[in-house]
Amino acid sequence: MVDLATRRSASPSPHKASPNLVEMNWDPITRIVGSLGIFTKIDFENRQVAECHSTSSIFRGYSIFMKGKDPRDSHFITSRICGICGDNHATCSVYAQNMAYSIKPPPLADWIINLGEAAEYMFDHNIFQDNLVGVDFCEQMVKETNPSVWVKAQRTPARNSDAHGYRTIADIMTALNPFSGEFYRETLIVSRYTREMFSLMEGRHVHPSTLYPGGVGTVPSNQLFTEYLTRLVRYAEFMKKCVPLHDDLFDFFYEALPGYEEVGRRRILLGCWGAFQDPNYCDYNYKHMTDWGRKMFVTPGVVVDGKLVTTDLVDINLQIRILRGQSYYEDWDNCETFVKTDPLGNPVDQKHPWNQTTIPRPQKRDFDKNYSWVMCPRWLDKSSGDHLPLDTGGGAFARLFSTALAGLVDMNGYVKATGDSVKINLPKTALKPAVEFEWKVPKWSNAIERDRARTYFQAYCAAAAYYFLEQAFTEIQAGRTKTFTPFEVPDEAIGCGFHEAVRGVLSHHLVIKDKKIANYHPYPPTPWNATPRDDFGTPGPYEDAVQNTPIFEENGPDKFKGIDIMRAVRSFDPCLPCGVHMYVGGGKTVKSMHSPMFGASRKQQP
Numbered sequence: 012m013v014d015l016a017t018r019r020s021a022s023p024s025p026h027k028a029s030p031n032l033v034e035m036n037w038d039p040i041t042r043i044v045g046s047l048g049i050f051t052k053i054d055f056e057n058r059q060v061a062e063c064h065s066t067s068s069i070f071r072g073y074s075i076f077m078k079g080k081d082p083r084d085s086h087f088i089t090s091r092i093c094g095i096c097g098d099n100h101a102t103c104s105v106y107a108q109n110m111a112y113s114i115k116p117p118p119l120a121d122w123i124i125n126l127g128e129a130a131e132y133m134f135d136h137n138i139f140q141d142n143l144v145g146v147d148f149c150e151q152m153v154k155e156t157n158p159s160v161w162v163k164a165q166r167t168p169a170r171n172s173d174a175h176g177y178r179t180i181a182d183i184m185t186a187l188n189p190f191s192g193e194f195y196r197e198t199l200i201v202s203r204y205t206r207e208m209f210s211l212m213e214g215r216h217v218h219p220s221t222l223y224p225g226g227v228g229t230v231p232s233n234q235l236f237t238e239y240l241t242r243l244v245r246y247a248e249f250m251k252k253c254v255p256l257h258d259d260l261f262d263f264f265y266e267a268l269p270g271y272e273e274v275g276r277r278r279i280l281l282g283c284w285g286a287f288q289d290p291n292y293c294d295y296n297y298k299h300m301t302d303w304g305r306k307m308f309v310t311p312g313v314v315v316d317g318k319l320v321t322t323d324l325v326d327i328n329l330q331i332r333i334l335r336g337q338s339y340y341e342d343w344d345n346c347e348t349f350v351k352t353d354p355l356g357n358p359v360d361q362k363h364p365w366n367q368t369t370i371p372r373p374q375k376r377d378f379d380k381n382y383s384w385v386m387c388p389r390w391l392d393k394s395s396g397d398h399l400p401l402d403t404g405g406g407a408f409a410r411l412f413s414t415a416l417a418g419l420v421d422m423n424g425y426v427k428a429t430g431d432s433v434k435i436n437l438p439k440t441a442l443k444p445a446v447e448f449e450w451k452v453p454k455w456s457n458a459i460e461r462d463r464a465r466t467y468f469q470a471y472c473a474a475a476a477y478y479f480l481e482q483a484f485t486e487i488q489a490g491r492t493k494t495f496t497p498f499e500v501p502d503e504a505i506g507c508g509f510h511e512a513v514r515g516v517l518s519h520h521l522v523i524k525d526k527k528i529a530n531y532h533p534y535p536p537t538p539w540n541a542t543p544r545d546d547f548g549t550p551g552p553y554e555d556a557v558q559n560t561p562i563f564e565e566n567g568p569d570k571f572k573g574i575d576i577m578r579a580v581r582s583f584d585p586c587l588p589c590g591v592h593m594y595v596g597g598g599k600t601v602k603s604m605h606s607p608m609f610g611a612s613r614k615q616q617p
Contacts, residue, residue: 031056033568037576038066047541047585050378051557051576055568060576063550063557065541066376066383070339074369077531082108082500082523083224089519089533090218097217098131098209099512100519100533106288106508107519108224109295112500117493118290119486120226122479125287125308126239127212127219128510129476133246134205135513136407136469139584140257141187141198144462147578148260149187149195156564156574163267170262171255180263183256194256201249204242211239226495236483243476248440250470254448257466261459268563275458275579277555278316282390282401282539283413284327284518285311286511287475297354297507300324305419308475309511310428312413313390313401317452319416320392324509327390329353331518331534332362332398336387336545337380343368349522349530350505364520364532365505387545388538398545402552403515403536405461405584407468410511411450422478426471435470438477458556461582500526512536514584540583553580 031054038048048066053059073092077085086104090097102124109116146152154161164181177183177194186194206216212229214220221228229235264271287308294303304311304324312322321327335342343361346368350359359365376382389398403409411433414420418430427434432451439445450467453460486492501523508519515536522530542551550558556579564574 032061035568035571035573037573038068047553047580049553049557049576049580051573053562053568053571055562058562060557060560060562063554064378064382065385065543065551065553065557067385067541070371070373070384072369072371074367074530074532077528080528082111082521082526082528085519085521085528085531086222086224087218092533092535093512094217095135096131096512096514096535098127098213098219098222099510099517100535101219101222102128103508103510103512103517103519103533104521105222105224106295106510107506107521108508109506110297110508111504111506111521111523112224112498113296113504114225114496114498115294116226116290116496117491119231119483119491120494121288121290121293122483122486123212123227123229123231123494124222125479126476126483127209127222128286129472129479130205130208130212130239131216132472132513133469133476134202134209136465136472137198137205138202139513140462140465140469141195141253142189142202144465144578144581144584145187145195145198146189147574147581148184148264149189149192150181150184151188152574153184156566156572157268158565160264160267164263167263167267169256169259171259175252175256175259177256177259180259183260197249201246205246208239208242208246211235223495225498226493229494231483231487231492231494233484233487236480236487239476240480243473243480244440247437247473247477248443250473251437251440251443251446254466254470257463261463264459270561271459271563272455272457273561274563274575275461275556275560275582276455277402277457277552279314279412279456280316280399280401280552281312281314281404281409281412281456282327282516283309283312283314283403283409284509284511284516285309285324286410287479297325300328301326304509305417308420308422308426308478309410310414310417310419311509312417313399314409314412314416315392315399319413320394322413322417322419325353325355325357328507328509328518329357329359329363330391330393331364332360332389332391333364333367333532333534334362334387334389334398334545337378337543338383338386339372339374339381340386341370341372343370346370354505364518364534365507365522365530367530367532369532381543383541383543385538385541385543385551387542387551388534389545398547398549400539400542400545400549400552400555401516402456402540402556402583404456405465405582406511406513406515406536408456408461408464409515411464411468411471412452415450415452422475423481425474425478433467433471435467435474437470437474458578458582461584465584502526515539537585540585553583553585556580556583
């Protein structure tokens with residue numbers, strides 16, 4: 012077994028003797044889908060995080076109570092897993108059911124689902140990027156954590172001011188101030204009409220009412236797609252301002268703080284399960300999954316050290332391993348094996364989601380033993396034998412990386428993968444001419460590049476939606492308006508769905524016996540990103556990205572906010588933060604923080 016403890020996950024033992032090592036813990040950084048705790052030891056003398064543990068304190072148990080249910084209910088049930096990306100779960104569950112029931116929806120149904128999911132990415136990435144992550148880069152936060160950077164921002168011209176209208180970097184930061192900032196308020200309006208776009212396609216959010224295995228219940232019409240288009244044109248115009256604005260902001264941090272590329276940096280180990288089916292190729296048949304997976308409009312792939320090692324969904328599926336690691340569960344090696352071979356005759360490991368049995372074992376948190384309710388999803392690299400702790404880069408980063416390197420996507424010029432970049436073309440809008448953006452494969456997997464990718468993928472989705480609309484209008488004009496294929500539930504079957512939740516990889520694995528669910532395991536991005544140490548002692552991605560990250564914040568331990576740590580963690584898009592509690596040294600509570608609206612007014616700050 013090759014040691015995966017790279018520079019970004021080096022052993023913290025040399026720091027333990029440091030007299031200046033200070034324990035600083037944020038628990039919970041509360042999220043929509045649970046509570047995230049980040050426990051660190053910081054070496055203030057060397058300005059570096061010496062050690063990090065990531066914990067989750069909430070047990071969900073969907074894999075337990077799904078058993079025995081009617082499989083046709085699985086997309087309704089699993090959409091309740093999350094109050095943010097429930098539609099992603101519903102979509103992924105429908106994909107798994109389509110496979111299990113051996114059905115192919117009419118093409119128009121897939122185009123409608125693609126339009127709905129594109130709108131979901133636009134909405135969620137927008138509100139997270141500018142109403143949550145953006146706060147970490149706003150005037151009030153920068154003034155409080157890096158006053159010298161604020162001074163530089165005031166005298167640094169914005170290179171793309173002609174595109175976004177802000178003269179200096181300081182003007183951009185001020186525009187990001189919560190509630191008072193102009194750009195912050197504008198993005199809230201964007202969030203409203205992108206949510207309308209989604210609801211036009213799938214009925215409601217967050218639990219779609221017109222999404223089913225076999226197709227959709229949406230009534231297609233020229234009017235429906237035109238209403239979507241009017242909002243899409245407005246969004247495309249917004250993105251022509253948004254992309255250059257974020258480029259200016261993120262480039263400035265590299266220039267103002269030399270070495271900032273190390274914040275949140277880890278080895279480039281990325282997973283993308285692909286998104287947006289092409290109904291001209293996708294039949295949801297497992298035996299054909301390699302081929303139709305490569306036709307997806309976001310290319311599935313695993314990237315190891317910057318190189319694309321596979322785009323084969325069958326290979327991706329078979330090499331998924333769920334390790335217990337330092338989590339609050341018992342192993343299931345001696346439990347039932349639900350699936351011994353896949354439909355192609357390939358052996359399926361006992362550690363695969365198809366065969367997982369969830370056995371919770373609540374216990375006291377102990378960083379030397381077990382400390383989290385998150386298990387340890389890993390991807391087995393057959394060439395090295397390593398169980399790789401893949402991350403999603405917040406979703407957008409891995410999607411763009413895999414798609415760019417594969418060079419397979421070409422949506423009629425709207426989006427084109429080149430082999431080392433992705434070109435995104437947005438047509439003329441009301442006030443702005445046609446624009447081409449190009450996301451280029453970066454040198455690092457770090458906080459800044461994860462955040463940057465999120466903006467570019469918003470533009471990617473807008474361009475893709477133009478293409479999907481063209482296909483939907485073509486179906487309507489040809490009179491092909493069918494959106495549902497009838498089906499029957501088989502006595503026994505297996506299925507798997509591969510999709511991308513907003514913040515990354517999403518898979519659902521389904522086993523049916525006697526027309527009921529015998530086993531069901533959904534694996535969204537958070538379990539991949541937030542894992543504790545695994546069976547081999549390898550840190551999870553949050554831990555790895557924070558551990559050894561340098562500290563640029565100018566405050567000392569007494570006023571330390573941990574802004575560099577928060578930027579590293581939030582770059583993975585771990586849902587919506589609303590509260591923080593800080594503990595310093597020896598388990599003694601020094602200060603408690605609760606700042607869901609940082610910057611709303613000075614009086615509200617702790």
